[in-house]
Amino acid sequence: MRIDKLRLSQYRNYTSLDMRPGPGINAILGDNAQGKTNAAEAIFLCAFGRSHRTARDSELIMQGCAGGYVGIDLTNNTGAHLIELKLRDGERKKIYIDRQQAAKTGELMGHLNVVMFAPEDLAIVKEGPAERRRFMDMEISQTHPAYFYRLQRYNAALKQRNALLKEQIQPNAEMLDVWDQQLAALGEDIMIDRYDFIDGLSTIAYDLHRSISGGKEALEIAYEPSLKAEGDFYGEMMDALKRSVTEDLRRGFTTVGPHRDDIAISLSGVDLRAFGSQGQKRTAALSLKLSELTFLRELKDEPPVLILDDVLSELDDSRQRLLLESMQQCQCFLTCTSLEGVKRAGLNDIKVFRCVSGTMEEE
Ligand SMILES: Nc1ncnc2c1ncn2[C@@H]1O[C@H](COP(=O)(O)OP(=O)(O)OP(=O)(O)O)[C@@H](O)[C@H]1O
Ligand SMILES: [Mg+2]
Incomplete structure (x- = not known):
């Protein structure tokens, strides 16, 4: 999968951009605050329909200006496609796939597969469960658009149930039951997909990390659902929701369900979330991201586009080498303030773009 053209207009600090990346490594080189991450964000936006940095489209x-535009010409194994996003202040963004307007953001999923690795991704292991859920959700949605819709519906039902819990001392049992049923039905499918995804990813991550660490470390990841159920997820979730009503009323929100799930991450038996060193957490985050790359490549039968925003400088030499090796297998966008690390790694055949205050010139 590759991006042939990235066009921006009145997007962030770009008045207008027409970038023609190469099929291999594209280095976006520039000082701070010139627009490197903005360009990376635009690619991410066309893959997921949302920015990795903000939930507010107006910031883009x-x-x-009253409106902005992002357009990507891409080639994947189904042929050439055009993805466009039109942003207008105060309105919902409009998404077009091959010039047809998409009714929902979810329709975008799977056209452009992207693995983005930015400094904040190093937080997958370090931060709380919400970060890890986000990681799961983004990845499963890319390969499984139905999951994305289910998740949206689950979150909508959850919001309704929570509103009911907050409003009333003694909530209407019938209303509550309606939301419980929806949460249990959607939750069941969400949990099944999460089990499947983590199952596939864990084998890849284990092997990959083993080779990074020269056979010394065993990285294990496991799905850690908030509902410990076996078999009948629907029934057990219904029971759990009923059991937790008193507690939920007291706290004013739903305390059980996939919105409280986590991923357990351990290194040679030690829980990294609680006990890992900074370096271990960082390496594990890198292994997870690179596993995602292999996972997507195997599933889609073609490599995704890799975006590395400002991460090379955060990693030691051996991790940098590993990352650079992975870059050889796919189209890659790499932002950096200097080419030193790239040169040191002996990478050649790179297309270099110099980014200066919202412009990009090929060198
Ligand atoms: N909506 C916007 N309109 C105009 N300019 C914007 C907008 N949003 C961000 N900017 C500008 O974009 C610039 C930041 O761009 P970006 O985050 O891409 O920098 P960068 O090149 O990645 O820098 P660094 O190396 O520090 O990460 C800032 O100057 C910021 O003011
Ligand atoms: Mg940046």
């Missing part, structure tokens, strides 16, 4: 529009 160039300040002082």
Whole structure:
């Protein structure tokens, strides 16, 4: 899978951009605050329909402008495609796939597969469960658009149930039951997909980490659902929701369900979330991201586009080498403030773009 063209207009600090990346490694080189991450974000946006940095689309529009545009020409194993996003201040963004307007953001999923590795991704292991759920959700949605819709519906039902819990001392039992049933039905499918995903990813991550660490470390990841159920997820979730009503009322939100799930991450038997060193957490995060790359490549039968935003400098030499090796297998966008690390790794055949205050010139 590769991006042939990235076009921006009144997007962040780009008045207009027409970038023609190469099929291999594309280095976006520039000082701080010139627009490197903005360009990476635009690619991410076309893959997921949302920014990795903000939930507010209005921030994406160039300040002082009424609207903005992002367009990507890409080639994947189904042929050439055009993805476009039109942003207007105060309106919902419009998404077009091959010039047809998409009714929902979810329709975008799977057209452009992207693995993005940015400094904040190093937090997958370090931060709380919400970060790890986000990781799962993004990845499963890329390969499984139905999951994305289910998750949206689950979150909508959850919001309704929580509103009911907050409002009333003694909630209407019938209303509560309606939301319980929806949460249990959707929750069941969400849990099954999460089990499947982590199952596939864990084998890849284990092997990959073993080779990074020269056979010394065993990285194990496991799905850690908030509901410890076996077999009948629906029935057990219904029971759990009923059991937790008193507690839920007291706390004003739903305390059980997939919205409270986590991923357990351990290194040679030690829980990294609680006991890992900074370096271990960082390496595990890298292994997870690179596993995702292999996972997507195997599933989709073609490599995804890799975006590395500002991460090379955060890693030691051996991790950098590993990352650079993975880059050889796919189209890659790499942002950096200097080419030193890239040169040191002996990478050649790179297309270099110099980014200066919202412009990009090929060198
Ligand atoms: N909506 C917007 N309109 C105009 N300019 C914007 C908008 N949003 C962000 N910017 C500008 O974009 C610049 C930041 O761009 P970006 O985050 O891509 O920098 P960068 O090149 O990745 O820098 P660094 O090396 O520090 O990560 C800032 O100057 C910021 O003011
Ligand atoms: Mg940046």
